[in-house]
Amino acid sequence: MSSSQLDDNFLLARKTQALSLRAVLIQNIRQFFIQHHFLEIETPLRIPSPAPEEHIEAISSGDWFLQTSPELCMKRLLAAGYPRIFQISKCFRAAERGSKHLPEFTMLEWYVAQFDYSQLMEQCEAMLITALKDMGHTQDIIRQNNKINLASPWERISVADAFSKYAPTGLQEALHQDRFDEILVEYIEPRLGIDRPTFIYDYPAKLAALAKIKKSDPNVAERFELYIGGLELANGFSELTDAREQRQRFEEALEAHAAKNWASYAMPEKFLATLEHLPPCAGIALGIDRLAMILANADKIDDVVAFTPETL
Amino acid sequence: MYTASDLKKGLRLKIDNEPYIITEFNFVKPGKGQALYRSKLKNMITGSQFERSFRSVDTFEPADLREKKMQYLYKEGDKYCFMDNESFEQIYLTEAQVGDSKNFLIDNIEAEILLFEDRPIGISLPNFVDLIVTEAEPWAKGDTVSGATKPVKVQTGYTIQVPTFVGEGEKIRIDTRTGDYLTRVKG
Numbered sequence: 001m002s003s004s005q006l007d008d009n010f011l012l013a014r015k016t017q018a019l020s021l022r023a024v025l026i027q028n029i030r031q032f033f034i035q036h037h038f039l040e041i042e043t044p045l046r047i048p049s050p051a052p053e054e055h056i057e058a059i060s061s062g063d064w065f066l067q068t069s070p071e072l073c074m075k076r077l078l079a080a081g082y083p084r085i086f087q088i089s090k091c092f093r094a095a096e097r098g099s100k101h102l103p104e105f106t107m108l109e110w111y112v113a114q115f116d117y118s119q120l121m122e123q124c125e126a127m128l129i130t131a132l133k134d135m136g137h138t139q140d141i142i143r144q145n146n147k148i149n150l151a152s153p154w155e156r157i158s159v160a161d162a163f164s165k166y167a168p169t170g171l172q173e174a175l176h177q178d179r180f181d182e183i184l185v186e187y188i189e190p191r192l193g194i195d196r197p198t199f200i201y202d203y204p205a206k207l208a209a210l211a212k213i214k215k216s217d218p219n220v221a222e223r224f225e226l227y228i229g230g231l232e233l234a235n236g237f238s239e240l241t242d243a244r245e246q247r248q249r250f251e252e253a254l255e256a257h258a259a260k261n262w263a264s265y266a267m268p269e270k271f272l273a274t275l276e277h278l279p280p281c282a283g284i285a286l287g288i289d290r291l292a293m294i295l296a297n298a299d300k301i302d303d304v305v306a307f308t309p310e311t312l
Numbered sequence: 313m314y315t316a317s318d319l320k321k322g323l324r325l326k327i328d329n330e331p332y333i334i335t336e337f338n339f340v341k342p343g344k345g346q347a348l349y350r351s352k353l354k355n356m357i358t359g360s361q362f363e364r365s366f367r368s369v370d371t372f373e374p375a376d377l378r379e380k381k382m383q384y385l386y387k388e389g390d391k392y393c394f395m396d397n398e399s400f401e402q403i404y405l406t407e408a409q410v411g412d413s414k415n416f417l418i419d420n421i422e423a424e425i426l427l428f429e430d431r432p433i434g435i436s437l438p439n440f441v442d443l444i445v446t447e448a449e450p451w452a453k454g455d456t457v458s459g460a461t462k463p464v465k466v467q468t469g470y471t472i473q474v475p476t477f478v479g480e481g482e483k484i485r486i487d488t489r490t491g492d493y494l495t496r497v498k499g
Contacts, residue, residue: 098339181345209344235343
Protein backbone atom coordinates (compact mmCIF):
# COMPACT_ATOMS: atom_id res chain seq x y z
CA MET A 1 0.00 0.00 0.00
CA SER A 2 1.38 3.42 -0.88
CA SER A 3 1.86 5.95 1.87
CA SER A 4 -0.84 8.25 0.51
CA GLN A 5 -3.27 5.33 0.65
CA LEU A 6 -2.25 4.72 4.24
CA ASP A 7 -2.91 8.39 5.05
CA ASP A 8 -6.32 8.15 3.38
CA ASN A 9 -7.26 5.05 5.32
CA PHE A 10 -6.03 6.61 8.54
CA LEU A 11 -8.12 9.74 8.01
CA LEU A 12 -11.24 7.72 7.21
CA ALA A 13 -10.69 5.31 10.11
CA ARG A 14 -10.43 8.26 12.47
CA LYS A 15 -13.97 9.26 11.50
CA THR A 16 -15.52 5.96 12.61
CA GLN A 17 -17.14 7.40 15.71
CA ALA A 18 -18.50 10.54 14.02
CA LEU A 19 -19.86 8.55 11.08
CA SER A 20 -21.58 6.08 13.42
CA LEU A 21 -23.18 8.92 15.39
CA ARG A 22 -24.34 10.45 12.15
CA ALA A 23 -25.90 7.19 10.97
CA VAL A 24 -27.80 6.65 14.24
CA LEU A 25 -28.93 10.27 14.21
CA ILE A 26 -30.48 9.91 10.78
CA GLN A 27 -32.21 6.67 11.81
CA ASN A 28 -33.65 8.35 14.92
CA ILE A 29 -34.89 11.36 12.99
CA ARG A 30 -36.57 9.11 10.44
CA GLN A 31 -38.20 7.13 13.22
CA PHE A 32 -39.61 10.28 14.83
CA PHE A 33 -41.27 11.40 11.62
CA ILE A 34 -42.66 7.98 10.79
CA GLN A 35 -44.11 7.71 14.32
CA HIS A 36 -45.68 11.14 13.89
CA HIS A 37 -47.41 10.10 10.67
CA PHE A 38 -45.22 11.95 8.21
CA LEU A 39 -44.74 10.62 4.72
CA GLU A 40 -41.13 10.37 3.63
CA ILE A 41 -40.78 11.60 0.08
CA GLU A 42 -38.06 11.98 -2.53
CA THR A 43 -37.98 14.86 -5.00
CA PRO A 44 -35.52 15.34 -7.88
CA LEU A 45 -32.07 16.72 -7.09
CA ARG A 46 -31.70 18.05 -10.61
CA ILE A 47 -34.31 20.71 -11.41
CA PRO A 48 -34.88 23.36 -14.11
CA SER A 49 -35.39 26.33 -11.76
CA PRO A 50 -34.36 26.53 -8.12
CA ALA A 51 -36.04 29.06 -5.83
CA PRO A 52 -34.33 32.40 -6.48
CA GLU A 53 -32.89 33.71 -3.21
CA GLU A 54 -30.61 36.72 -3.08
CA HIS A 55 -27.63 35.10 -1.35
CA ILE A 56 -27.89 31.50 -2.54
CA GLU A 57 -26.19 30.47 -5.78
CA ALA A 58 -27.15 27.22 -7.51
CA ILE A 59 -24.68 24.91 -9.25
CA SER A 60 -25.60 24.19 -12.85
CA SER A 61 -25.97 20.66 -14.17
CA GLY A 62 -26.28 20.64 -17.94
CA ASP A 63 -29.16 22.99 -18.82
CA TRP A 64 -30.63 22.53 -15.36
CA PHE A 65 -29.44 23.02 -11.80
CA LEU A 66 -28.76 20.97 -8.70
CA GLN A 67 -31.30 21.83 -6.02
CA THR A 68 -30.30 24.39 -3.39
CA SER A 69 -33.13 22.95 -1.26
CA PRO A 70 -36.14 20.67 -1.93
CA GLU A 71 -38.53 23.46 -0.99
CA LEU A 72 -40.40 24.06 -4.25
CA CYS A 73 -41.22 20.42 -5.03
CA MET A 74 -42.23 19.76 -1.43
CA LYS A 75 -44.62 22.70 -1.44
CA ARG A 76 -46.16 21.43 -4.68
CA LEU A 77 -46.90 18.19 -2.85
CA LEU A 78 -48.42 20.14 0.03
CA ALA A 79 -50.58 22.10 -2.40
CA ALA A 80 -51.76 18.78 -3.85
CA GLY A 81 -53.00 17.68 -0.43
CA TYR A 82 -50.12 15.93 1.33
CA PRO A 83 -50.40 17.38 4.85
CA ARG A 84 -47.23 16.08 6.58
CA ILE A 85 -44.13 15.33 4.56
CA PHE A 86 -40.40 15.07 5.24
CA GLN A 87 -37.28 14.45 3.21
CA ILE A 88 -33.57 13.92 3.87
CA SER A 89 -31.68 14.91 0.74
CA LYS A 90 -28.50 16.39 -0.65
CA CYS A 91 -28.47 20.11 -1.42
CA PHE A 92 -25.87 22.00 -3.42
CA ARG A 93 -24.74 25.62 -3.16
CA ALA A 94 -21.99 27.26 -5.16
CA ALA A 95 -18.94 28.80 -3.48
CA GLU A 96 -19.89 27.73 0.04
CA ARG A 97 -16.86 26.15 1.68
CA GLY A 98 -15.57 26.79 5.15
CA SER A 99 -15.25 25.09 8.51
CA LYS A 100 -19.06 24.96 8.72
CA HIS A 101 -19.92 24.80 5.01
CA LEU A 102 -19.77 22.20 2.27
CA PRO A 103 -20.94 22.89 -1.29
CA GLU A 104 -22.78 19.54 -1.08
CA PHE A 105 -24.53 18.93 2.21
CA THR A 106 -27.38 16.94 3.72
CA MET A 107 -30.61 18.65 4.62
CA LEU A 108 -33.64 17.45 6.53
CA GLU A 109 -36.72 19.34 5.42
CA TRP A 110 -40.27 18.94 6.68
CA TYR A 111 -43.66 20.64 6.24
CA VAL A 112 -46.90 20.57 8.21
CA ALA A 113 -50.21 21.86 6.86
CA GLN A 114 -52.22 24.13 9.19
CA PHE A 115 -49.11 24.85 11.30
CA ASP A 116 -47.56 28.25 11.89
CA TYR A 117 -43.94 28.97 12.82
CA SER A 118 -44.54 28.84 16.61
CA GLN A 119 -46.03 25.37 16.37
CA LEU A 120 -43.15 24.34 14.16
CA MET A 121 -40.58 25.59 16.70
CA GLU A 122 -42.27 23.40 19.30
CA GLN A 123 -42.25 20.39 17.01
CA CYS A 124 -38.61 20.94 16.09
CA GLU A 125 -37.71 21.12 19.77
CA ALA A 126 -39.67 17.92 20.51
CA MET A 127 -38.08 16.08 17.57
CA LEU A 128 -34.53 17.00 18.57
CA ILE A 129 -35.09 16.23 22.25
CA THR A 130 -36.36 12.77 21.27
CA ALA A 131 -33.59 12.08 18.77
CA LEU A 132 -30.85 13.24 21.17
CA LYS A 133 -32.34 11.39 24.13
CA ASP A 134 -32.19 8.16 22.14
CA MET A 135 -28.48 8.82 21.68
CA GLY A 136 -27.81 9.14 25.39
CA HIS A 137 -28.24 12.90 25.77
CA THR A 138 -31.11 12.81 28.24
CA GLN A 139 -30.28 16.17 29.86
CA ASP A 140 -27.49 17.98 28.18
CA ILE A 141 -24.82 17.93 25.52
CA ILE A 142 -21.25 19.22 25.69
CA ARG A 143 -19.97 21.56 23.03
CA GLN A 144 -16.47 23.02 23.28
CA ASN A 145 -16.30 22.41 27.06
CA ASN A 146 -19.68 24.04 27.54
CA LYS A 147 -22.71 22.18 28.87
CA ILE A 148 -25.89 22.91 26.93
CA ASN A 149 -29.07 22.06 28.81
CA LEU A 150 -31.56 20.34 26.51
CA ALA A 151 -34.60 20.49 28.81
CA SER A 152 -37.73 22.03 27.34
CA PRO A 153 -38.57 24.89 26.84
CA TRP A 154 -35.66 26.12 24.78
CA GLU A 155 -34.82 29.80 24.67
CA ARG A 156 -36.78 32.03 22.31
CA ILE A 157 -35.58 35.54 21.48
CA SER A 158 -36.69 37.90 18.72
CA VAL A 159 -34.13 39.20 16.23
CA ALA A 160 -34.73 42.77 17.45
CA ASP A 161 -34.17 41.76 21.10
CA ALA A 162 -31.03 39.82 20.20
CA PHE A 163 -29.61 42.93 18.50
CA SER A 164 -30.33 45.13 21.53
CA LYS A 165 -28.99 42.52 23.93
CA TYR A 166 -25.80 41.44 22.17
CA ALA A 167 -24.86 43.86 19.38
CA PRO A 168 -23.26 47.33 19.56
CA THR A 169 -25.57 48.37 16.71
CA GLY A 170 -29.37 48.31 16.81
CA LEU A 171 -31.33 46.28 14.27
CA GLN A 172 -32.61 49.25 12.26
CA GLU A 173 -29.18 50.83 12.08
CA ALA A 174 -27.64 47.51 10.99
CA LEU A 175 -30.23 47.12 8.23
CA HIS A 176 -29.74 50.71 7.14
CA GLN A 177 -25.96 50.23 6.87
CA ASP A 178 -26.40 46.87 5.11
CA ARG A 179 -24.50 45.21 7.97
CA PHE A 180 -27.18 42.84 9.26
CA ASP A 181 -25.30 39.63 8.46
CA GLU A 182 -21.94 41.01 9.55
CA ILE A 183 -23.26 41.98 12.98
CA LEU A 184 -25.27 38.78 13.29
CA VAL A 185 -22.20 36.67 12.60
CA GLU A 186 -19.78 38.68 14.71
CA TYR A 187 -21.76 39.60 17.81
CA ILE A 188 -24.97 37.58 17.98
CA GLU A 189 -24.42 34.06 16.65
CA PRO A 190 -21.60 33.29 19.13
CA ARG A 191 -24.05 34.05 21.98
CA LEU A 192 -26.93 31.89 20.76
CA GLY A 193 -27.64 28.42 22.12
CA ILE A 194 -24.86 28.55 24.68
CA ASP A 195 -26.69 27.55 27.90
CA ARG A 196 -29.59 25.96 26.08
CA PRO A 197 -30.67 25.81 22.43
CA THR A 198 -32.03 29.11 21.11
CA PHE A 199 -34.72 29.94 18.58
CA ILE A 200 -34.24 33.44 17.18
CA TYR A 201 -37.42 34.60 15.44
CA ASP A 202 -39.23 37.44 13.63
CA TYR A 203 -36.71 38.34 10.95
CA PRO A 204 -36.92 41.72 9.21
CA ALA A 205 -39.47 41.62 6.38
CA LYS A 206 -36.67 42.44 3.95
CA LEU A 207 -35.04 39.10 4.83
CA ALA A 208 -38.23 37.06 4.60
CA ALA A 209 -37.08 34.66 1.85
CA LEU A 210 -40.19 32.49 1.33
CA ALA A 211 -41.77 33.37 4.67
CA LYS A 212 -45.10 34.98 5.40
CA ILE A 213 -45.17 38.54 6.71
CA LYS A 214 -46.56 38.77 10.24
CA LYS A 215 -50.12 40.13 10.27
CA SER A 216 -49.75 41.97 13.57
CA ASP A 217 -46.41 43.53 12.55
CA PRO A 218 -45.70 43.97 8.83
CA ASN A 219 -42.08 44.89 9.57
CA VAL A 220 -41.21 41.29 10.33
CA ALA A 221 -41.59 37.89 8.71
CA GLU A 222 -42.70 34.75 10.54
CA ARG A 223 -39.27 33.23 10.18
CA PHE A 224 -36.97 31.60 12.77
CA GLU A 225 -33.59 29.97 13.07
CA LEU A 226 -32.35 27.43 15.61
CA TYR A 227 -28.87 27.72 17.15
CA ILE A 228 -27.06 25.25 19.39
CA GLY A 229 -23.64 26.17 20.74
CA GLY A 230 -23.43 29.19 18.41
CA LEU A 231 -23.99 26.96 15.38
CA GLU A 232 -26.86 27.71 13.01
CA LEU A 233 -28.82 24.48 12.62
CA ALA A 234 -32.21 25.17 11.08
CA ASN A 235 -34.32 27.77 9.36
CA GLY A 236 -38.11 27.64 9.35
CA PHE A 237 -41.12 29.78 8.62
CA SER A 238 -44.84 30.15 8.20
CA GLU A 239 -44.94 29.75 4.45
CA LEU A 240 -45.87 32.58 2.14
CA THR A 241 -48.95 31.51 0.12
CA ASP A 242 -49.41 34.72 -1.89
CA ALA A 243 -48.18 33.99 -5.42
CA ARG A 244 -47.99 37.64 -6.44
CA GLU A 245 -45.83 38.61 -3.52
CA GLN A 246 -43.68 35.51 -4.00
CA ARG A 247 -43.13 36.33 -7.68
CA GLN A 248 -42.08 39.85 -6.78
CA ARG A 249 -39.53 38.57 -4.23
CA PHE A 250 -38.18 36.09 -6.79
CA GLU A 251 -37.83 38.87 -9.37
CA GLU A 252 -35.84 40.98 -6.93
CA ALA A 253 -33.59 38.02 -6.12
CA LEU A 254 -33.00 37.30 -9.81
CA GLU A 255 -32.05 40.93 -10.37
CA ALA A 256 -29.58 40.68 -7.50
CA HIS A 257 -28.12 37.54 -9.11
CA ALA A 258 -27.75 39.28 -12.45
CA ALA A 259 -25.92 42.16 -10.78
CA LYS A 260 -23.41 39.61 -9.43
CA ASN A 261 -23.11 37.86 -12.81
CA TRP A 262 -24.47 34.60 -11.42
CA ALA A 263 -25.96 32.03 -13.81
CA SER A 264 -29.57 33.01 -14.37
CA TYR A 265 -32.35 30.54 -13.86
CA ALA A 266 -35.91 30.73 -15.06
CA MET A 267 -38.79 31.84 -12.86
CA PRO A 268 -40.25 28.68 -11.22
CA GLU A 269 -43.62 29.10 -12.93
CA LYS A 270 -45.05 25.68 -12.06
CA PHE A 271 -44.38 26.32 -8.40
CA LEU A 272 -45.93 29.79 -8.54
CA ALA A 273 -49.01 28.38 -10.28
CA THR A 274 -49.64 25.91 -7.46
CA LEU A 275 -48.86 28.39 -4.68
CA GLU A 276 -52.49 29.63 -4.64
CA HIS A 277 -53.54 26.13 -3.57
CA LEU A 278 -50.97 25.87 -0.80
CA PRO A 279 -52.80 25.54 2.52
CA PRO A 280 -51.61 27.59 5.49
CA CYS A 281 -48.49 25.68 6.50
CA ALA A 282 -45.04 25.88 8.01
CA GLY A 283 -41.80 24.30 6.88
CA ILE A 284 -38.24 23.96 8.13
CA ALA A 285 -34.85 22.91 6.84
CA LEU A 286 -32.26 21.49 9.24
CA GLY A 287 -28.62 20.81 8.41
CA ILE A 288 -27.85 17.17 9.21
CA ASP A 289 -24.08 17.71 8.98
CA ARG A 290 -24.27 20.58 11.47
CA LEU A 291 -26.34 18.50 13.87
CA ALA A 292 -23.80 15.69 13.54
CA MET A 293 -21.10 18.27 14.41
CA ILE A 294 -22.96 18.99 17.66
CA LEU A 295 -23.23 15.28 18.47
CA ALA A 296 -19.59 14.55 17.66
CA ASN A 297 -18.46 17.80 19.34
CA ALA A 298 -16.62 18.53 16.09
CA ASP A 299 -15.22 21.95 15.16
CA LYS A 300 -15.16 21.27 11.45
CA ILE A 301 -17.86 19.96 9.15
CA ASP A 302 -15.10 17.89 7.51
CA ASP A 303 -15.06 15.71 10.62
CA VAL A 304 -18.63 14.42 10.16
CA VAL A 305 -18.59 13.48 6.46
CA ALA A 306 -16.50 10.69 4.98
CA PHE A 307 -15.31 12.80 2.05
CA THR A 308 -14.98 16.50 1.34
CA PRO A 309 -14.47 17.93 -2.17
CA GLU A 310 -10.75 18.27 -1.41
CA THR A 311 -10.31 14.55 -0.72
CA LEU A 312 -11.94 13.33 -3.94
CA MET B 313 -6.65 40.59 -9.05
CA TYR B 314 -8.01 38.32 -6.33
CA THR B 315 -11.68 37.93 -5.48
CA ALA B 316 -12.99 37.15 -2.00
CA SER B 317 -13.18 33.45 -2.83
CA ASP B 318 -9.39 33.40 -3.38
CA LEU B 319 -8.72 34.53 0.19
CA LYS B 320 -6.94 32.07 2.46
CA LYS B 321 -4.39 31.97 5.24
CA GLY B 322 -0.96 33.07 4.02
CA LEU B 323 -2.21 35.05 1.01
CA ARG B 324 -0.41 38.37 0.59
CA LEU B 325 -2.39 41.42 -0.50
CA LYS B 326 -1.73 45.05 -1.23
CA ILE B 327 -4.03 47.34 0.72
CA ASP B 328 -3.59 51.14 0.78
CA ASN B 329 -0.22 50.63 -0.93
CA GLU B 330 1.14 48.41 1.82
CA PRO B 331 1.70 44.64 1.86
CA TYR B 332 -0.49 42.55 4.17
CA ILE B 333 -0.52 38.85 4.92
CA ILE B 334 -3.67 36.97 5.98
CA THR B 335 -2.87 35.36 9.32
CA GLU B 336 -6.33 33.94 10.09
CA PHE B 337 -9.21 33.20 7.76
CA ASN B 338 -12.71 31.79 7.96
CA PHE B 339 -15.63 31.61 5.54
CA VAL B 340 -18.90 32.38 7.33
CA LYS B 341 -22.42 32.70 6.01
CA PRO B 342 -25.80 32.68 7.69
CA GLY B 343 -27.89 30.20 5.63
CA LYS B 344 -30.00 32.85 3.94
CA GLY B 345 -27.51 35.67 4.41
CA GLN B 346 -24.44 37.10 2.72
CA ALA B 347 -21.19 35.20 2.45
CA LEU B 348 -18.54 36.87 4.61
CA TYR B 349 -14.84 36.23 4.43
CA ARG B 350 -13.51 36.97 7.91
CA SER B 351 -9.84 37.72 7.78
CA LYS B 352 -7.13 38.83 10.15
CA LEU B 353 -4.43 40.76 8.32
CA LYS B 354 -0.94 41.75 9.36
CA ASN B 355 0.93 44.64 7.84
CA MET B 356 4.22 43.16 6.63
CA ILE B 357 6.09 46.41 7.21
CA THR B 358 4.72 47.74 10.51
CA GLY B 359 3.47 44.45 11.96
CA SER B 360 0.16 46.07 12.93
CA GLN B 361 -2.88 43.81 12.66
CA PHE B 362 -6.56 44.28 11.94
CA GLU B 363 -9.64 42.15 11.38
CA ARG B 364 -12.17 42.62 8.64
CA SER B 365 -15.11 40.79 7.09
CA PHE B 366 -14.88 41.00 3.32
CA ARG B 367 -17.81 40.37 0.98
CA SER B 368 -18.05 38.30 -2.17
CA VAL B 369 -18.02 41.44 -4.35
CA ASP B 370 -14.72 42.69 -2.90
CA THR B 371 -11.59 42.41 -5.00
CA PHE B 372 -7.95 42.60 -3.97
CA GLU B 373 -4.62 43.42 -5.48
CA PRO B 374 -1.83 40.90 -4.94
CA ALA B 375 1.21 42.30 -3.15
CA ASP B 376 4.30 42.29 -5.35
CA LEU B 377 6.72 40.50 -3.03
CA ARG B 378 9.84 38.51 -3.72
CA GLU B 379 12.90 37.32 -1.89
CA LYS B 380 16.48 37.89 -2.91
CA LYS B 381 19.69 36.45 -1.51
CA MET B 382 21.98 39.15 -0.17
CA GLN B 383 25.07 39.36 1.99
CA TYR B 384 25.21 41.28 5.27
CA LEU B 385 28.05 43.80 5.21
CA TYR B 386 27.93 46.10 8.25
CA LYS B 387 25.86 48.22 10.56
CA GLU B 388 25.92 51.99 10.28
CA GLY B 389 24.01 53.89 12.98
CA ASP B 390 20.72 52.07 13.17
CA LYS B 391 20.88 50.92 9.53
CA TYR B 392 21.94 47.48 8.42
CA CYS B 393 23.68 47.29 5.07
CA PHE B 394 23.32 44.32 2.70
CA MET B 395 24.73 43.68 -0.74
CA ASP B 396 23.14 41.99 -3.71
CA ASN B 397 25.73 39.39 -4.78
CA GLU B 398 24.76 39.61 -8.44
CA SER B 399 24.39 43.34 -9.02
CA PHE B 400 26.62 44.44 -6.11
CA GLU B 401 23.89 46.94 -5.30
CA GLN B 402 23.71 47.85 -1.61
CA ILE B 403 20.47 48.20 0.34
CA TYR B 404 19.66 49.26 3.91
CA LEU B 405 17.21 47.91 6.47
CA THR B 406 16.21 49.65 9.69
CA GLU B 407 16.57 48.01 13.08
CA ALA B 408 12.78 47.45 13.21
CA GLN B 409 12.82 45.75 9.81
CA VAL B 410 15.66 43.48 10.83
CA GLY B 411 13.85 42.61 14.07
CA ASP B 412 15.18 39.67 16.08
CA SER B 413 17.44 38.68 13.21
CA LYS B 414 19.89 41.34 14.43
CA ASN B 415 20.92 38.89 17.15
CA PHE B 416 22.37 36.56 14.53
CA LEU B 417 23.81 38.93 11.92
CA ILE B 418 27.50 38.33 11.50
CA ASP B 419 29.61 39.80 8.73
CA ASN B 420 29.15 38.22 5.33
CA ILE B 421 26.24 35.99 6.39
CA GLU B 422 23.82 35.31 3.54
CA ALA B 423 20.19 36.28 4.15
CA GLU B 424 16.96 36.35 2.17
CA ILE B 425 15.84 39.95 1.84
CA LEU B 426 12.10 40.40 1.33
CA LEU B 427 11.33 43.00 -1.31
CA PHE B 428 7.97 44.73 -1.69
CA GLU B 429 7.80 46.39 -5.11
CA ASP B 430 11.60 46.23 -5.10
CA ARG B 431 11.80 48.01 -1.73
CA PRO B 432 13.49 45.97 1.01
CA ILE B 433 11.10 45.47 3.94
CA GLY B 434 12.32 42.44 5.86
CA ILE B 435 14.79 39.64 6.25
CA SER B 436 14.86 35.92 6.83
CA LEU B 437 18.00 34.13 7.94
CA PRO B 438 19.08 30.53 7.50
CA ASN B 439 17.40 28.39 10.18
CA PHE B 440 20.73 27.74 11.90
CA VAL B 441 23.75 29.97 12.47
CA ASP B 442 27.04 29.26 14.24
CA LEU B 443 28.28 32.03 16.56
CA ILE B 444 31.27 32.39 18.87
CA VAL B 445 30.78 32.77 22.62
CA THR B 446 32.56 35.97 23.62
CA GLU B 447 31.67 36.19 27.29
CA ALA B 448 30.96 33.34 29.67
CA GLU B 449 31.33 32.63 33.35
CA PRO B 450 33.88 29.84 33.80
CA TRP B 451 32.45 26.39 34.39
CA ALA B 452 32.53 25.58 38.09
CA LYS B 453 33.87 22.02 38.11
CA GLY B 454 31.68 19.81 40.15
CA ASP B 455 28.58 21.58 38.94
CA THR B 456 27.36 18.45 37.22
CA VAL B 457 23.64 18.99 37.59
CA SER B 458 22.39 18.01 34.17
CA GLY B 459 20.03 20.44 32.47
CA ALA B 460 21.41 23.47 34.28
CA THR B 461 22.01 26.52 32.07
CA LYS B 462 23.80 29.84 32.30
CA PRO B 463 23.66 33.05 30.22
CA VAL B 464 26.52 33.72 27.79
CA LYS B 465 27.12 36.49 25.28
CA VAL B 466 27.89 35.73 21.64
CA GLN B 467 29.80 37.82 19.11
CA THR B 468 26.71 39.79 18.03
CA GLY B 469 26.10 40.90 21.63
CA TYR B 470 23.11 38.54 21.97
CA THR B 471 22.70 36.87 25.35
CA ILE B 472 21.60 33.27 25.26
CA GLN B 473 21.00 30.45 27.76
CA VAL B 474 23.41 27.55 27.21
CA PRO B 475 24.44 24.45 29.18
CA THR B 476 26.94 25.24 31.92
CA PHE B 477 29.79 23.37 30.16
CA VAL B 478 29.95 25.86 27.26
CA GLY B 479 33.00 28.06 27.59
CA GLU B 480 34.31 31.35 26.19
CA GLY B 481 35.73 31.10 22.65
CA GLU B 482 33.61 28.10 21.72
CA LYS B 483 31.34 28.07 18.67
CA ILE B 484 27.67 27.22 19.21
CA ARG B 485 24.78 26.54 16.82
CA ILE B 486 21.60 28.59 17.32
CA ASP B 487 18.13 28.14 15.82
CA THR B 488 17.31 31.60 14.42
CA ARG B 489 13.54 30.91 14.48
CA THR B 490 13.43 30.38 18.24
CA GLY B 491 16.70 32.00 19.31
CA ASP B 492 17.58 28.83 21.22
CA TYR B 493 20.92 27.06 21.71
CA LEU B 494 21.18 23.75 19.85
CA THR B 495 24.70 22.34 20.19
CA ARG B 496 28.41 23.08 20.36
CA VAL B 497 30.22 23.15 17.03
CA LYS B 498 33.77 21.91 16.67
CA GLY B 499 36.34 24.01 14.87
